Amino acid sequence: MNTLKTYFKGNKKTIYMVLIIVGLLTIYPPIFQTIYQAGRDFGRSFVNAVLP
Numbered sequence: 001m002n003t004l005k006t007y008f009k010g011n012k013k014t015i016y017m018v019l020i021i022v023g024l025l026t027i028y029p030p031i032f033q034t035i036y037q038a039g040r041d042f043g044r045s046f047v048n049a050v051l052p
Helices: 002-010 012-027 029-038 042-050
Strands: none
Touching: 002 012, 012 029
16 A cells, blocks of 8 residues: 555656546547547657656
8 A cells, every 4th residue: 555655656747647638538539539630649749748
Protein backbone atom coordinates (compact mmCIF):
# COMPACT_ATOMS: atom_id res chain seq x y z
CA MET A 1 0.00 0.00 0.00
CA ASN A 2 2.83 2.37 0.84
CA THR A 3 4.57 1.77 -2.48
CA LEU A 4 1.31 2.53 -4.29
CA LYS A 5 1.07 5.90 -2.54
CA THR A 6 4.70 6.62 -3.40
CA TYR A 7 4.05 5.70 -7.03
CA PHE A 8 1.10 8.08 -7.31
CA LYS A 9 3.00 10.89 -5.60
CA GLY A 10 5.94 10.47 -7.96
CA ASN A 11 3.86 10.29 -11.12
CA LYS A 12 1.07 12.81 -10.51
CA LYS A 13 1.71 14.74 -13.71
CA THR A 14 1.65 11.64 -15.89
CA ILE A 15 -1.47 10.26 -14.22
CA TYR A 16 -3.30 13.57 -14.63
CA MET A 17 -2.27 13.81 -18.29
CA VAL A 18 -3.59 10.31 -18.98
CA LEU A 19 -6.87 11.12 -17.22
CA ILE A 20 -7.23 14.36 -19.20
CA ILE A 21 -6.62 12.55 -22.50
CA VAL A 22 -9.12 9.82 -21.65
CA GLY A 23 -11.62 12.49 -20.66
CA LEU A 24 -11.09 14.36 -23.91
CA LEU A 25 -11.43 11.16 -25.90
CA THR A 26 -14.82 10.50 -24.33
CA ILE A 27 -16.06 14.09 -24.60
CA TYR A 28 -14.58 15.22 -27.93
CA PRO A 29 -14.00 12.14 -30.13
CA PRO A 30 -14.43 14.05 -33.45
CA ILE A 31 -11.27 16.06 -32.73
CA PHE A 32 -9.17 12.94 -32.34
CA GLN A 33 -10.82 11.26 -35.32
CA THR A 34 -9.89 14.27 -37.46
CA ILE A 35 -6.28 14.13 -36.29
CA TYR A 36 -6.15 10.39 -36.98
CA GLN A 37 -7.70 10.71 -40.43
CA ALA A 38 -5.31 13.52 -41.34
CA GLY A 39 -2.46 11.03 -41.02
CA ARG A 40 -0.51 12.94 -38.40
CA ASP A 41 1.55 10.94 -35.95
CA PHE A 42 -0.35 12.17 -32.92
CA GLY A 43 1.04 9.57 -30.50
CA ARG A 44 4.67 10.34 -31.22
CA SER A 45 4.23 14.10 -31.09
CA PHE A 46 2.29 13.80 -27.83
CA VAL A 47 4.99 11.64 -26.22
CA ASN A 48 7.68 14.07 -27.35
CA ALA A 49 5.72 16.96 -25.86
CA VAL A 50 5.10 15.25 -22.52
CA LEU A 51 8.51 13.72 -21.94
CA PRO A 52 11.39 16.14 -21.47
